[in-house]
Amino acid sequence: MKILVIESSPHKNGSSNLIASSFTKGAKESGHEVTIFDAGHSKVNPCLACDRCGMDGACVQKDDMEKLRNLILSSDMMVLATPLYYFGFSSQLKLVIDRWYSFTTALSAKHMKTALIVAAWDSNDWTMEDIAHHYRTLCRYMNFQDIGMILGKGCGSVSMTKNSGFPEKAYELGRSL
Ligand SMILES: Cc1cc2nc3c(=O)[nH]c(=O)nc-3n(C[C@H](O)[C@H](O)[C@H](O)COP(=O)(O)O)c2cc1C
Structure with a gap:
């Protein structure tokens, strides 16, 4: 299976990328091909809502999303990796998600496998409630098949x-594919 991991932290060697790299290790050991796209250090502009794409066409913007769109549409599985920012996705990841708009029709027709990886400082029982809910709703709307969520509470550094046990959980998820 072709797996695309979208990282979205400003920290190249931070917590969410550490958990994502454990997932990647497990997935590669199981024979999968993994590509990493670092949205934390790419040029992805906000959706302009110009509607020229009609949710199913070329985007008027020429930036790194052109490459990412092709990567997403040629993958079997997409992993969204993000630090928790005010109980949601990082803005770097949200920019990418909003840019799905121009290929929403093609993307939702793929019934793509997806997973979510999050790193957060806090470890309250409600820390991950909202991001998990948002992700589940995205899966429902986009016809994604959720393969698993690694919700790294207490992963602030x-x-x-x-020492949190979440890299091991991510490794097991990758290995299980
Ligand atoms: C703008 C911003 C917002 C944050 N919001 C939260 C939050 O809502 N809850 C939380 O537990 N941690 C929050 N954090 C902490 C990060 O999620 C945490 O440090 C995480 O480990 C960073 O992951 P990274 O190294 O992959 O970037 C926030 C950090 C920043 C910079």
Whole structure:
């Protein structure tokens, strides 16, 4: 299976990318081909809502989303990896999600497998409620098949993350595919 991992943190070697790299290790060991796109260090502009695409056509904007669109549409599975920012996706990831608009028809027709990886500082029982809910609603609307969520509570720094048990959970998810 072709798996695309979309990272979206400004920290190249931060917590969410650490958990995502464990997922990647497991998935590769199971024989899958993994491509990483770092939306945290790419040029993806906000959707202009010009509607020239009609939700099913070319986007008027020429930026790194052209490459990412092709990567997404040629993958079997997409993993969204993000730090938790005010109980939601990082803005770097939200920019990418909003740009799905121009190919929503094609993307939702793929019934793509997806997973969510999150790193957060807090570890309250409600820390991940809203991002998990948003992700589930995205899956429902986009016809994604959710393969799993790694909701890394108490992963506020790399050292916290290393001792949290979440990298191991992500590895197991990748390995199980
Ligand atoms: C703008 C901003 C918003 C944040 N919002 C939250 C939050 O709502 N809840 C939380 O637990 N941590 C929050 N954090 C902490 C990060 O989620 C946490 O440090 C995470 O480990 C960062 O992951 P990264 O290294 O992959 O970027 C926030 C950090 C920033 C910079």
